[in-house]
Every structure is written in C-alpha cells, then in structure tokens.
Amino acid sequence: MGILEVKNVGKRFGGLQALSDVNLSVRENSVHAIIGPNGAGKSTLLNCLVGKLIPDTGSVMFDGQSVLGRAPYEINQMGISRVFQTPEIFGDLTVLENMMIPCFAKRDGAFELNAISAIPAQRDIMEQAEHMLEDMNMADKRHMHAAAMSRGDKRRLEIGMCLSQQPRLLLLDEPTAGMARADTNNTIDLLKQISDERDITIAIIEHDMHVVFSLADRITVLAQGTPLVEDDPQNIKGNPKVREAYLGESA
Amino acid sequence: MFKLEKTDQTLLIVVGILTLFAPFILNPFPEGSAMAQFNAGYPDLMQRFVIFGIFAIGFNILFGLTGYLSFGHAAFLGVGSYAAVWMFKLLSMNVIPAIILSVVVAGLFSLLIGFISLRRSGIYFSILTLAFAQMMFALAYSVLTPITGGETGLQLALDDPRIFGASQTPEGNIPVPGLFGLEMRDSFDLVMGSWVFTFNIGYYFCAMVMIASFYLAIRIFRSPFGLMLRAVKSNQQRMNYTGLNTRPYTLAAFVISGMYAGLAGGLMASMDPLAGAERMQWTASGEVVLMTILGGAGTLIGPVLGAGFIKYFENIFSKINSTILHEWFAFLPDGLEDFIVAILYPFIGKGWHLTLGILFMMVVIFLPGGLVEGGQRIRSWLQKRKSEKNTPNGSTEPAE
Numbered sequence: 001m002g003i004l005e006v007k008n009v010g011k012r013f014g015g016l017q018a019l020s021d022v023n024l025s026v027r028e029n030s031v032h033a034i035i036g037p038n039g040a041g042k043s044t045l046l047n048c049l050v051g052k053l054i055p056d057t058g059s060v061m062f063d064g065q066s067v068l069g070r071a072p073y074e075i076n077q078m079g080i081s082r083v084f085q086t087p088e089i090f091g092d093l094t095v096l097e098n099m100m101i102p103c104f105a106k107r108d109g110a111f112e113l114n115a116i117s118a119i120p121a122q123r124d125i126m127e128q129a130e131h132m133l134e135d136m137n138m139a140d141k142r143h144m145h146a147a148a149m150s151r152g153d154k155r156r157l158e159i160g161m162c163l164s165q166q167p168r169l170l171l172l173d174e175p176t177a178g179m180a181r182a183d184t185n186n187t188i189d190l191l192k193q194i195s196d197e198r199d200i201t202i203a204i205i206e207h208d209m210h211v212v213f214s215l216a217d218r219i220t221v222l223a224q225g226t227p228l229v230e231d232d233p234q235n236i237k238g239n240p241k242v243r244e245a246y247l248g249e250s251a
Numbered sequence: 252m253f254k255l256e257k258t259d260q261t262l263l264i265v266v267g268i269l270t271l272f273a274p275f276i277l278n279p280f281p282e283g284s285a286m287a288q289f290n291a292g293y294p295d296l297m298q299r300f301v302i303f304g305i306f307a308i309g310f311n312i313l314f315g316l317t318g319y320l321s322f323g324h325a326a327f328l329g330v331g332s333y334a335a336v337w338m339f340k341l342l343s344m345n346v347i348p349a350i351i352l353s354v355v356v357a358g359l360f361s362l363l364i365g366f367i368s369l370r371r372s373g374i375y376f377s378i379l380t381l382a383f384a385q386m387m388f389a390l391a392y393s394v395l396t397p398i399t400g401g402e403t404g405l406q407l408a409l410d411d412p413r414i415f416g417a418s419q420t421p422e423g424n425i426p427v428p429g430l431f432g433l434e435m436r437d438s439f440d441l442v443m444g445s446w447v448f449t450f451n452i453g454y455y456f457c458a459m460v461m462i463a464s465f466y467l468a469i470r471i472f473r474s475p476f477g478l479m480l481r482a483v484k485s486n487q488q489r490m491n492y493t494g495l496n497t498r499p500y501t502l503a504a505f506v507i508s509g510m511y512a513g514l515a516g517g518l519m520a521s522m523d524p525l526a527g528a529e530r531m532q533w534t535a536s537g538e539v540v541l542m543t544i545l546g547g548a549g550t551l552i553g554p555v556l557g558a559g560f561i562k563y564f565e566n567i568f569s570k571i572n573s574t575i576l577h578e579w580f581a582f583l584p585d586g587l588e589d590f591i592v593a594i595l596y597p598f599i600g601k602g603w604h605l606t607l608g609i610l611f612m613m614v615v616i617f618l619p620g621g622l623v624e625g626g627q628r629i630r631s632w633l634q635k636r637k638s639e640k641n642t643p644n645g646s647t648e649p650a651e
Contacts (some may be wrong), residue, residue, distance in 0.1 A: 071491070072491040072492055073437055073492075073493075073494050076492055097481075100478065101482055101490075111496050115471050116470050118254060118255075118472055118473050125475075165493070165494065
C-alpha cells in the first residue's frame, strides 16, 4: 500500500478523454517519476492530485484519506506540496518573507488573524525560515526581492518553501523545464539530497530523461491518458512499448 | 517605543506632530493678506483632512495590501454616518456610542458585501462592490426614506427621544454632539499679531482618532496578517498551494477597511450631525481611490497625503474666482492680463476638477508610486548631490 493511491481515475474535457483508468501507487519515501510524451495527461493527472481538477471517475487516496473534493489549500495541509513548472513564488516579497509564509501556514493553519504582533516577534518562524534559507544556500539573498532572482534560484526558493512545510509528499511538475544544463544538474543534486536526507516521498513529472533516470526509483509511463507500464528504471529503458510511445511505431 | 521599528516610529511621531500642530502649519499667511485664501487652518477643513485621512488609511489596507480595488467603499462611510446620527437621535449626543455603533454597523455591512463580492477578483470584484454601493445609495435615497431621511438626509429634531440625554437644550435648541461636556464645535482662537490660529475640539478629537488609526494600520502592515495580505496581492496560486485559504484573509481585510470607513463616517456625523445619501454615491467611492493612488497605494503615509492633497484642492482651489485672478495679474498690461486670466480660468473655481485630473494623470504617469515616490526620488537626488559634492574634496565616505 503506497502513500498515494490513484485508482481508476478518468477525466474528460468535452470530446477529449484526457485520462482514463489511471492506476498509480507511490511508495513511501521513494522517488516516483511519471513520464510520457506531450499530451499524455501528465499535468492533468497532477492537477487531479492537488485539487485543481476533480476527476470524473475513480479515487485518489493520500495516506488513507481521499483528497477528492477538497480545495488545494486543504490538500496541502494534509501534507502534499507542489512545485510548479514555472516557479510560483511571491515575487513582490523578499526571499526571507517568501520562506516565512509556508512556516506560518504550517504553524497556524489555513487562516490566522494575527494582525497586531510584529513579524520579528515570531522568533520560531524567523528561525525556521533562516534555517531553511541556509539549507538552500540562499542565506545571502534573504533581503532580495524574489522576482529579481535567476530562474534557478527561484526554483530553489520554491522547493525550499515547499520543504519548510515538512510535507510528506512533494510533487514536482517538470522542475527543470527551460533550465540551462548547469542549473538542471544543480536541481538534480538538490532533489537527490532532499530525498536522501529527509523523510519524504517525491513524485516528479518530467520530460528530460537524464533527470528521470538520475533520480527515480520507480517510473510510470503515461500515453494517451492511460498508464502504459509501471516499473523500475532499468526495465523501462529497454521496454519496447515505451520506445513505441515515445518514438512512434517505426522505431 | 510602541513596539514599532525605528522608521515606523519616526513616521508615527512625525504624523502626530503634524496633526497636533496643524492649526499653525496650515495657517502660514497672516489674516487679511492676499495669500490668506490659501490658509487651510480652519476647523471645518482640518476635520475633513483627518477624517478622509482615516477613510484612505482604511481603504489602503484593502487596496494597498491585497490589491483588491473596491469601488464601493463610500457606502460604508455613509452607513457609518447614518448609524451615528441615529445614535444621536435615540441615545444621547455623546460621540463615543455613536462612533462605536457606526464602526460596528459598517463592519456588518462590509462582512455581507465582502462575502459576496470576494467570490470574484480583479475587475469583477470592483464592479460587484460598485453595484452594491449604488444599490445602497438608491435605497438610502428613496426606498428607505423613513430610516435615512431620503433626499433631505437624516437630521436631528427637537422631538427626538435621546433617552440618556435631553431632547432639547433649556433654550429650546437641538443639543450639539459632544464628548462628556466638551462640545465638538467649540473653538478657541489664538491671535498672534496679524495671525489667527483656531483650535477646535472636534478637530483634536478627530486628530486623536486618526493617529490611533494610523498606529493600528502600521501594526497591521507589519504583522503576519499584513504579510499574508501582501502575499495575496503577489501570488494567490502559491498561497493556495501553500495551505493558506485566501478568502478569509481578503474578507478580514475588507471588513477592517470597511470599519475604518464606518469610523470616518461616524466622525463626520459627529462633527456635523446630519447624514445624506450623497456620501454613498460612486463619486465618493472614486475619490478615496484617487486619494490612495495619488498619495501612494501600499505605503503607510501615502493615503493620508493623498487625502490632504485632494481635500485642499477641493476647498481652496475651488474658491479662487476670476476677480481674484484679475487681482493677481493686475500688474500686467490689460490685454495680457485678460489673456492669462482667460487661460487659467478653466482650471480654477468650479474647474478645480480639471486641475486635479491633470495632476492625477501626471502622478500616475511619472510617479506610479504616488507622492511618496516623489518624496523618495527627491531624497535620493539630494543624497546623490551631496555625495557628488563631497567627492572632489576626497572625503568620500564608505557606504555604511
């Protein structure tokens, strides 16, 4: 029984069957990659997991509880954090403030009317945020406007923000899309470090095979909205079905 | 002191000093001189400066922090005024219960309107608030005449019950609003040479309330709640995926700013105990938007500056007429004098809106951060000039 269990999930947009009969089981403390060609339904599946979309059929269980019908913030409070394809951070705020917000969310829940106390008086939050910035090697950027940073740094900050909530499952949507090789390798190293050092499960959607094979313990291949195979990385590489889905029949 | 950061503390003290000494600061020209018409130190206008300052401070908590642009905030001000006047009619002429009720009633109205309007964001939110405000205006103007007094407005009468006060004064007049014996309209004139400075109890009462409101706004800006509101403005998507529910945050901001508006409305009624529907009209809602943007949305002091600026224009520029213009330019040859007066005439008197409009456009185009940004630019320019001056002497100081 995995920490995330997806059963028979289907989603239709008008005439397009984006997902049909998707079954997926993510084991606790593993790195699970979901790959597939464009339009395979990877992002739709991810959106079904975080509450952005509600599947037409099937069930999504996280740690024995259904996530269906819950709002994104509720699912996040259950312990699922999401990293977006283009880094979603608070561009108008400083790096330190960015890091403090998830710490507040973790401590105070979805809403807290804490309107009179000063921020520096929240010592535990300040400490946590500073600590996470050091972990992410960003302590020197703490007073920078988040929007002014490079894309690689924004990604790093976003991952740090997700981690400071101590999630049990971290979802990454093409975390290296549009990155230079060096940034990509840095991100791979960071994710490896995270999965080694922390008690965390990672599910990653990725296009870049280099990233997938350097990180994943388990791979699910999606094609045309259904899972083609789910297997260990070494078996995926040689699988003829996967080659066909990616490269067309002639290959 | 006051549990504030150093810069905020300085700002609060500066605002405090400026408001307390406003009767001097706003009356720089001696009585009877040609410039005396630019004096703004009379009670009625000074009260309006601080009351609209409170209104704009509250509006800025919503618009400046969360970015939600409400086009209906005057409705809460109007509701606050009605509540205060009803308190004067039914309870007593003490301003404290009146102001408390106006804040509470405005809070309840903003809770209801905010709850519905905040289901949408951006332009749709603005339109919803505008629609609500116009509905409330229409109700107040005609349908609810028994409660609001309709077109004539809600006024005090000699036969009002006033259960904790007197319906009439011994002389048979309507009593005036006061604070435990201090009458709001009472003033004291200080004559110094040819200068006359007026100290009005109502103004000082409003000024105290404004300083308290300003202090509260600073605390909100610097609190975790304020941080969350800025986060709402910056990226709602990230908020939602960080386990934070944006709806109660925006609703709380909306209600707080609605209560500020109610407070302003209550004070307005306390200074002059009548309330009319025109206070709720959309132009009044637009005015507070202008004040906030003109001064600098999202800054602490900006809205107060903007409110002062607009109220000054409204009351001072609108009083200049063509006779005064002719006096000013009397030294010029006749033809030229008439020509210049003809050019300037559309911008003064009833045309003050034109001047304000041009100023507003210039601020938005050249100083998107409002008057506050203007101040910051001047300051950094002065600092640059100072350091340039120092350089040739070889006395450059290392930065920090």
